[in-house]
Amino acid sequence: MRLKSIAMLISGVLIWSCQNVEKETYKFQISDLEPQLKKLASDEFMGRMPFTAGEEITIGYLEDEFKTMGLEPGNGGSYFQDVPMVSIKTIPSSDMIVRSANETVILEGLKDYVLWTQRTDSLVSFENAEMVFAGFGIIAPEYGWDDYKNIDVKGKIVVVLVNDPGFGTEDEAFFKGNTMTYYGRWTYKYEEAIRQGALGCLIVHNTIPAGYGFNVIQGKWNSPLLYLDERGASNYTPAFEGWLTLPTANKLFEMAGFDGRELLAKARKSEFQAIPMNLKASSSMKVVADYDISKNVIAKVTGSKNPDEVIIYTAHWDHFGYGAPDETGDSIYNGALDNASGTAALLALAKAFKTDAQPERTVVFLAVTAEEQGLWGSAYYAQNPIYPKEKTVANINMDGINPYGKMKDVSLIGIGQSDMEDLLNVELEKVGRYSAPDPTPSAGYYFRSDHFNFAKIGVPALYFSNGIDHFEKGKEYGKALEEEYVQKYYHNPSDEYDLSRWNLEGAVEDVQLLYEVGKNLANSDTWPKWKPNSEFRAIRESYMK
Template identity: 80%
Template sequence: MKKQLIICGLMLAVFSCSEPKKESYTFQVSDLEPYIITLASDEFEGRMPFSEGETKTINYLESEFQTMGLEPGNGDSYFQDVPMVSINSTAATEMTIKSANESVTFEGLKDYVIWTQRTDSLVSFEDAEIVFAGFGIVAPEYGWDDYKNIDVTGKIVMMLVNDPGFGTEDEAFFKGNTMTYYGRWTYKYEEAIRHGALGVLIVHNTIPAGYGFNVVQNRWNSAQLYLDDRGQDNYKLGFEGWVTLPTANKLFEMAGMNEREMLAKARKADFQAVPMNLKASSSLAVEAKYDVSKNVIAKVTGSTKPEEYIIYSAHWDHLGIGKPDETGDSIYNGALDNATGTAALLALAKAFSTDEKPERTVIFLAVTAEEQGLWGSLYYALNPIYAKEKTVANINMDGINPYGKMKDVSIIGVGQSDMEDLLNIELEKVGRYSAPDPTPTAGYYFRSDHFSFAKVGIPALYIGTGIDHFEKGKEYGKQLEDEYVQKYYHKPSDEYDTSRWNLDGAVDDVQLLYSVGRNLANSDTWPKWKPSSEFRAIREAYMK
């Protein structure tokens, strides 16, 4: 005992020394692999909400939580209802666009993709005017307003993907190549709604978008999910959509505009939105189905601070059954995205239920409909089971490293909160390091469920697979990442494949996230947002 007291004094009471702490859980491949195999199997039908795949998935998660001995996370239930609407937009096969001199018919799916959030049985537009609105951004902090001096009410707004900072290398200008929320397509639709537009056509470009047009094509004539907002007076666009770059160039040509000149003007704050003197006509038949999807939630109650919460999250859903690929496979299994993250959630739940009980309560939240717009996590954030004032932090998992051991992990949204500092402490202990997101143009910070927590002020951590491969270096690691986007992302080919998967790195990353969460759960620390974070003021407003 005397020796223990001496050691405690040297450690300056950083850790509680009344009792030796039990060794933390050590993860193995076997903690992850069976879950991934099951969740990514054809039997689960791509885990689409409102399908048999959902029923199988949420029942499986509930059963696993029960087997581990975890408590239900929502009273006596492991489920949180998420009221939603499934809207199946069947777009006309063509869109006709006229100028003063010509009329051109564009082909749906090939040249453009549109859908709607309206639930009317038919949405149609005839000779709707088109306006080119640059990037479609209103950002007062940058002195930027693409809608100044123009009324787009009832008109179609065509705009560029990403934001004006992309390609400038100027980190003070819309964060340079790091996409801001202004560059995210969801923001562009939201801003167009605020201005009363009829519809939006975003010009697709693979590099600034961060993914190919095939990802956009997945929305063609397929059911899309949204939160059920019946009873609320929310204006919705007649349609949302994208056009290919060649289609956009043709529209500029029809309008008598120089495409390069317009793109250059759009990058300046004095840009003025321009009527294109083009008129578009098309329609969408709509079927709406209201139903309830489920978040799955379990907990380990804290021993001394049970009313302070740490939330681990991962989305259980994927894209279900859809357009067949060249091999005829139509099941979008979502092995990496996000059977791995859900498997990690289960593995962490098992570790916390097996290991010494944490001081704070740890929540395990598997959310629905991430692929459709972060709806499950957003619903939880707006309708929390555990108050945001008592929620210490969120640790989100969306895609766990399948490529073997990496020296690094990428921090998605570097510079946002103290959570990355806690991560770096754990990385240093095991001889690893963190690096900024290697593809900041893709806007990953706004594309997973941690963002829903950030929007209500809860400090959130989201890491991505590193690229510094232990054996083959950074070039090889980046090649693997690029190959995934090109060959597997949101395609039926995203399946668990032992010939190309190595879960040793996944084990390392789950161990890392366990250490971050476990240490936070056994401390009095309340992570904060960095001074430059746009979420700091939100948190401070209700934590006073």
């Protein structure tokens, strides 16, 4: 009996050991992230701008890394998806002339305004074009809102305010209060102006509701911008898009006989109607257009049980290349945090999924192009998916990883959108951490990274950024770090990998979270859903019968 008992005990221990071996998961280390991050953020990659030598170096490096890890090509036999694009360099004249019946003002380009165009004609100009103040430039039937009612703006310049009417009201039922809706995003305002047939659209910049300074917008002056190649389409293209500084806008409002504050108060009311400014503007732009093919880079680990069902991890590989030099003379926009770090995390996750036991569902790793120019790489993928949206379980996106050390929290972007946040919260609870709402909801980060294009086609998407509740120094310290990044490093040559201020211990923990969420989904039959109040729920339900 004694021998039998011992044998049974040993057998039980062996079974327990096997079960625990099966449950072991890949544990990330700083060494999984740092070498790739340093490489991608180095001057060797020339700022990773699409259509440059920097792109060729970057996509070649990513392909080599995926091959070395043993991942399969994600697009048939290729690691690439061609993204047809056009690079449009706008060379604006140095000024814009604005006239009223009694006064003429000459606005200085770059200082007072920034313009660019999507037209590919060699010269784009406008002469004495009428200007109309169109409030926030929004048509939102669900809020009973129409800033373009009772006015025809075809062939005219619309001047609109940044963000949406809810900002600053603290009323979460009114355009979600301080949380930006898509109606507040600058891309929407241009899209709506195009639908209205406007000649051009000028957004009035204001740092707090915009979420960034005018210096970020100035980076577009006289710089090549990328768009999807839509030759052959019959879409209307306006003469220009652009921004005005707030002082410049107030000057124009005064010329038109308006008070800027009174206009803002009127624009916040649903009964607002667009107001002709009785001003006429003139300027011109030379244009150089180059058509070319950029590339998304894609690899996969095929699932063992449900290989046709996929979880897609995304990160954008691109940044701005060479640009205006900073005060030190540095002109390479290395984009270490944005987004060499996310791309390094994508590679680390690919390695983990390849190293661990084969997942039941296919896991795809998609490094997209031209995010900085308008989310174009992910937009093209969403319009031309390699894996059908009906079979795409979820998207997990990375746009910057935590460089500040361990945090107790993560900032959940787009809280209340989908079941993906619930899956994340389960993993956070396991390690004694928590999720918190985006500390700057007015900045509209949910609409500013590649997960948004998956959401637009109904695929539940998860995106979080590093939190602000620093493990040792608390929330005020963490918040100050975030503010410093926006002021000093965001979209500047100074966004470099700097050991004196970077600490990847927190990044490792966040990547582990992203891995656990994706791994659990990849080894289950769960299909995450959108929350009842999400604007993307109906899209998903329309094809997931």
